[in-house]
Amino acid sequence: MSKQQLFQFLESPREMPAKVPLAERVAGSFDELYGRFGQAEAAHQAGRCLDCGNPYCEAKCPVHNYIPDWLQLVQEGRIIEAAALCHETNPLPEMCGRVCPQDRLCEGACTLNDGFGAVTIGAVEKYIVDTAFAQGWRPDLSKVKPTGKRVAVIGAGPAGLACADRLARSGIEATVFDRYEQIGGLLQFGIPSFKLDKAVIATRRAVLEGMGVRFRLGVDVGRDVGIAALLGEFDAVFLGLGAYRYTDGGLPGQELAGVLPALPFLVQNGRIVTGHDPHGRPIAGWEDQLALPDLRGKRVVVLGGGDTGMDCVRSAIRLGAASVTCAYRRDEANMPGSAREVANAREEGVQFLFNRQPQEIIGDGQARGVRMVETRLGEPDANGRRAAQPIPGSESVLDADVVIIAFGFSPRVPQWLQALGVQAQANGRLVVGGNGRLPYQTGHDALFAGGDCVRGADLVVTAVQEGRDAAASIARMLRGAKAIPLALTAA
Ligand code: FAD
Ligand code: SF4
Incomplete structure (x- = not known):
């Protein structure tokens, strides 16, 4: 690595590919948020890598991608070799480059995170594989011997x-x-x-x-x-x-009109966005029973702070909700979802209420609000997670027309x-x-x-x-x- 390359991170800030303009997103665009790097941008961002002798990014990546090696290949314009190397560890690199919570995984472990901004590893991974596929590259199985199994x-x-x-x-x-x-x-x-x-x-x-x-x-x-x-x-x-067993939280009032489980909401919306039904048959019948309500002008409250909750709030914005609030029972630092997705949600106008635990959905046949209690975090449990403890006397009602429950699955x-x-x-x-x-x-x-x-x-x-x-x-x-x-x- 040349001296100029070694210090490239000092002159070149971390940059992600351009996003769909905010006005288009809030007007209803479901287009993929991040665009694609061109070769020059990808090579430039890849060139910020310090090529650490013992790369933490690789260790933190669950499939242990050879990240500094394919970043080097991108700098040299050797995209086909980079794609082949990506596939050695990761059967679906173009998906992971798009949806991994990189801030908690590879990029979260990047040495440049201490003030310089991590290398945009996920965006480069997406660039490599999209580019190689567009050039007609396919995995080479010519040396594979059939086993008959x-x-x-x-x-x-x-x-x-x-x-x-x-x-x-x-x-x-x-x-x-x-x-x-x-x-x-x-x-x-x-x-x-x-x-x-x-x-x-x-x-x-x-x-x-x-x-x-x-x-x-x-x-x-x-x-x-x-x-x-x-x-x-x-x-x-x-x-x-x-894992499709839905956690409903057992909240009083969850049977009210306007209360929706998260996954059916996303599935129905996905059908509308993609213009076709991706399903052969329904899971336990619930997707087809849920008509997607018109969210235009509605006050939407999403309960839960994971990836599913973030997808619900950002979908609701695109569907024209008047306001979208995410309520989560722990603080922001303890949210399970990706920090990048939280930042994107904020940019799109989502409000966050941390340390709020729902107690009841109130209404008169139709949901009108969620009774919440404030929480403080207790000592870490056996899994190291700090439990949310309700603060007596801190109850309040958050007005809502639609409540989406995103508590997770097992x-x-x-x-x-x-x-x-x-x-x-x-x-x-x-x-x-x-x-x-x-x-x-x-x-x-x-x-x-x-x-x-x-x-x-x-x-x-x-x-x-x-x-x-x-x-x-x-x-x-x-x-x-x-x-x-x-x-x-x-x-
Ligand atoms: P699944 O993806 O659930 O696939 C299981 C498949 O098995 C399904 O297609 C199902 O139809 C099929 N199946 C089950 N039983 C049968 C049967 N009897 N016969 C035939 N077919 C059957 N993860 C991230 O990393 N980043 C994200 O941004 C992210 N966002 C998410 C957003 C939402 C809304 C949700 C719900 C999850 C998200 N996740 C995210 C989690 C991620 O999608 C899952 O962890 C991952 O898809 C699990 O993969 P899987 O193959 O185990 O199961
Ligand atoms: Fe690994 Fe995901 Fe990072 Fe790719 S984006 S290097 S798969 S953690």
């Missing part, structure tokens, strides 16, 4: 897609099942287009199909096809089922898994590994699992990491196994 992947979310990618690279044929007609899981129907343009998912599908991955979509496993049939047809099965174990020796914790998370099992192997030898159904609702990049690493375990088992026990008692 076949694996079913249930769930076309990030965990399932990452697993399928790695299986294909190991010469194992992957067939991905999903109950919806489109791939992506929450990438497709949960995360709004202003964070992830859905055309990006269509490109990834074409790439995976080019690698030999097959899709059987609109198939609900357990209803349209039994697990016994899959275990009979395939050598192993990966479960990337996600996994639900389908009945058809329970009879197969697949165990779950009380919170619904599938138990994998340990006790002589391979990593990500469930209590049934041929069933592996990863992503939100194992971790609980988390992140795209952690689902990708688990899908990737589960594929390695499956390949290990298939290489070593003489026969795969199919100890089945249920369909």
Whole structure:
């Protein structure tokens, strides 16, 4: 590295790609917020990297991307090599570059964070892969030797897609099942287009199909096809089922008109924005039962401060709400969502009320407001999180016409898994590994699992990491196994 390069961060500030103008966003644009770097901008931002000998960014990235190495390749204009290197660790780099909470992960660990501004790692990752795909680059599987083994992947979310990618690279044929007609899981129907343009998912599908991955979509496993049939047809099965048990908080008044659960709200809105139905069939029927209310001129209150809550507040702004307030029971420093998304929400006009815990939604058939109590943070619990403790006598009512509940999700174990020796914790998370099992192997030898159904609702990049690493375990088992026990008692 030249001396000039070494000190580039002093002259060149951190810069993100240009955003959609604020006026367009508040007027209703759901276009992806951040534009794309050109080669010169990407190379310039990449050149700010200090190439630390022991890069903290790599350590903090859940898939341990070779970040300084591909930043160097971008500086040299070697984008195809950079794309190939990105894919060595990350099966879905263009998605992660867009939706990872980088301020908590790679960029949060960047050495330049101490006053200079972290390298824009996510935006460069997005630039590399978008550019390489646009130039026609595709992963090279020409040296992969087919093993003759076949694996079913249930769930076309990030965990399932990452697993399928790695299986294909190991010469194992992957067939991905999903109950919806489109791939992506929450990438497709949960995360709004202003964070992830859905055309990006269509490109990834074409790439995976080019690698030999097959899709059987609109198939609900357990209803349209039994697990016994899959275990009979395939050598192993990966479960990337996600986490869809909705946490409603049990608030009095949540049955009032104008009270909406977050995910159906986002799903319905996504349908309208994309102009088509991404679903083969509804999850437990609730999406189709929820007509999206007209938010124009309404006072919207969103309860919850995670990624889902941020997507709700920013969608509500775009849908013409008169005011949008996010109420969260801890302080800003303890919000689970990305700081970047909070900043974008503020810029778009969202108000934040921290240290407020909802007690009741009040109304007369229609929601009229939320009774809140102020909180202070107590001592850290066993997980290191400080509990929000209500302050007696601090109650007040926040007026609202629409209340969106975004308290989070947990996994639900389908009945058809329970009879197969697949165990779950009380919170619904599938138990994998340990006790002589391979990593990500469930209590049934041929069933592996990863992503939100194992971790609980988390992140795209952690689902990708688990899908990737589960594929390695499956390949290990298939290489070593003489026969795969199919100890089945249920369909
Ligand atoms: P999912 O993405 O949920 O995919 C599971 C798939 O399995 C689904 O497509 C489902 O249809 C399918 N499936 C389940 N059961 C069956 C069955 N029986 N038969 C057939 N198919 C089945 N993370 C981030 O990193 N950044 C963000 O900005 C972000 N924003 C989010 C916003 C919202 C609104 C939500 C809800 C989540 C967000 N997340 C974000 C979290 C992230 O989307 C998830 O952690 C991630 O998608 C989990 O991946 P997964 O593959 O485990 O599950
Ligand atoms: Fe950062 Fe996510 Fe990319 Fe890792 S995958 S380098 S955490 S944006």
